[in-house]
Amino acid sequence: MTRVSIDVKITEIRVYPVEIPYKKPFKIATATYLSQPFIYVEVKTDSGITGFGEACPAYEFTGETMGTVTAIIKERLEKCLIGLDPFNIDEAVRLMDRATVGNPSAKAAIEMALYDIVGKATGEPVCKIIGGMTRNVIPEVGGAVIADVREVLEKVKRDVDRGLKILKIKVGEDPYKDAEKIKLIREAVGWGVKIRADANQGWIKPKRAIKAIRLMEKYELELVEQPIVWWDLDGLSEIRRAVDTPIMLDESVHSSRDALRAIEKRACDIINIKLMKSGGIYNALRINAIAEVAGIPTYMGGMGETSIGHAAAIHIFAALGNMVFGDIRIPGADWGILEDPGVGLEETMINGVLHIKVPEKPGLGVELRKDIVEKYLNRQLFEVYK
Ligand SMILES: [Mg+2]
Structure with a gap:
């Protein structure tokens, strides 16, 4: 040849x-x-x-x-x-x-x-360079940042009506207030929708986090993300042992060294990988490899990138079998940014669920x-x- x-x-x-x-x-x-x-x-x-x-x-x-x-x-x-x-x-x-x-x-x-x-x-599209096209469509995720509860409920109902069957809800305020919000969302969207809760370190201490998660567990959360401060791996390990809901780390894991340490401390069930923390695709693949050999699935997160950065995340998600969760959505939809300078991402509805297609053009496949x-x-x- x-x-x-x-x-x-x-x-x-x-x-x-x-x-x-x-x-x-x-x-x-x-x-x-x-x-x-x-x-x-x-x-x-x-x-x-x-x-x-x-x-x-x-x-x-x-x-x-x-x-x-x-x-x-x-x-x-x-x-x-x-x-x-x-x-x-x-x-x-x-x-x-x-x-x-x-x-x-x-x-x-x-x-x-x-x-x-x-x-x-x-x-070739980037996914084929880093592992292949394990999947060619990815379900989109809806959800809400911290806002007035009435607005949050309107937003999530709108999301579910649009075909978003996974919701990521920002919590991390008072445990009772957070639990009440999750209860109202569950009542509003029914049991067929997956709900993820991201505390962004807001419960600070293990005891407060354990209380909040226990109050929420009857509403069936798929996972709870970063319940307490990033540096307290012993505290995160304690929370993980005390609750049934899987604990995902975000702010605690930037690099592959962080991932190794968090796994050694048994501080996580899932790792949220973001390109803006890892420093790029190559290091994201390293974190995923470390997690996979330890039996930990990964999650493709983001910082709110537009279509250029989001396409890079989509290619990683498309390529890796160990990456079973993600935060993929069309940039600029609903509560997002006013305009997206990137173009090329496309949506498709499959059995009533909104998906993003993995770009198949050479490179990132967006302009x-x-x-x-x-x-x-x-x-x-x-x-x-x-
Ligand atoms: Mg997060």
Whole structure:
């Protein structure tokens, strides 16, 4: 067989920092966002193939903002990758980690653009490069952030009517208030809908979390996410032993080392993997591998990425058999952001359940709309770092 030689080198990385308002404030136990920053990257190569990526920084998770991501990419990460073959992802991840500690969203944006290039150069969708297409459709998830209970009930009923049969509900306030909310949601949507509760560390201490989860268990939760502070793995292990509902870790697990430690401490039943915490697809695959060998399923989460970053998450979910849960939805639907600068994701209704199709075009299979980027561009930052 003749080997097709693909000779590609990275020549430039461009950044486009934008800020898009939410239709409704995005409120969780630890933060409130009125708008969401996104940093799009365009990785150029000498072959004419260009890859796109997205950072969706969440300061309450990684300490990153629009300014830090933009600056780190241009001041530290771009120069260590110029001249590199974008197929050398392992090396790219090492070079970026050597160039600067932390800053996972900035690294994820560049790294998903490298996978986009590899896919475009080989003519394959990213999922086929990282494991294959285990599934070609993924059920969408609805739910509600912290808001007035009446509004939350209206929202979840609307979601279920649209075909969303999995709901993720933000909790982490007073245990009795949280349990009452879950009770009202269960009564409103019936038993055929899966309900997940995310406390975002809000119950703080194990005793309070155990109380809250026990109050909610009769309403049948599929899982409870991050009940207490991220660093208290012993406390999380205690909660896990005290309740029947599976406990998923999000804020506690960013890297593969965090995953190893959480598993050693027996602190989780499920691990929520997010590209903006792991620093990209390659490290997400590592976390999944560590979890799988320990018998722990994984969950594909997100920080509210638009279609570019969300497509990267969809490809991971599509590829991995051990990833059995996820948080996949069309960006900008209902309470989301005003406009999505990414295009290419498509929905399909299967037996009354709304699904997203896994993109089958080469690379991430989505495109960036420059007109929308232009509309929400932070010109001041763009001028400094272009
Ligand atoms: Mg979470």
